[in-house]
Amino acid sequence: DVKVTQSSRYLVKRTGEKVFLECVQDMDHENMFWYRQDPGLGLRLIYFSYDVKMKEKGDIPEGYSVSREKKERFSLILESASTNQTSMYLCASSYPGTGGETQYFGPGTRLLVL
């Protein structure tokens, strides 16, 4: 079974702090994704990566950056956390292909920024 793990289930941070969210997958997937999920807004793509050291902006990249130094690991960075970044953050991975590839999700990190 594909396993996607996220470093923390719950995090509480202060405004202005630098926050790192880590995601690791164990199935040698090339593609990795970071989403945030908010009530009434659904899943919104922040960034995705289709290879090591490669990244592309999603729909809401402002205030976030990412790092992918190893194939299995994809990090989301909040350079200076703000209260409007309080959310559920979900990481996912998939094989590259012709389209419609199933994405496998981690359990999510609930981030509260005070």
Next chain:
Amino acid sequence: QKEVEQDPGPLSVPEGAIVSLNCTYSNSAFQYFMWYRQYSRKGPELLMYTYSSGNKEDGRFTAQVDKSSKYISLFIRDSQPSDSATYLCAMSGQGAQKLVFGQGTRLTINP
């Protein structure tokens, strides 16, 4: 207008009822259609996957795609309390590595 529209609910039905969940979309290039189930405080997990138009059945679940109407459905027969979750539709086009998700419908099955 959003590319994918899904009624967020909440939807509450008695145990044993037939449940119908739906999404509409605007992009005619979409060819791959999925339903994910997300239990509270968990990540989404793939429930059903359909390519192009038609029906697909898996146990109590049936996924239906009508590309001419740009409309997809998920039917749950003999619904159980364990089916209580948020259901998200997702879709993509040929060659696309990203999925476009609906907002999710929160479903509660009452014993």
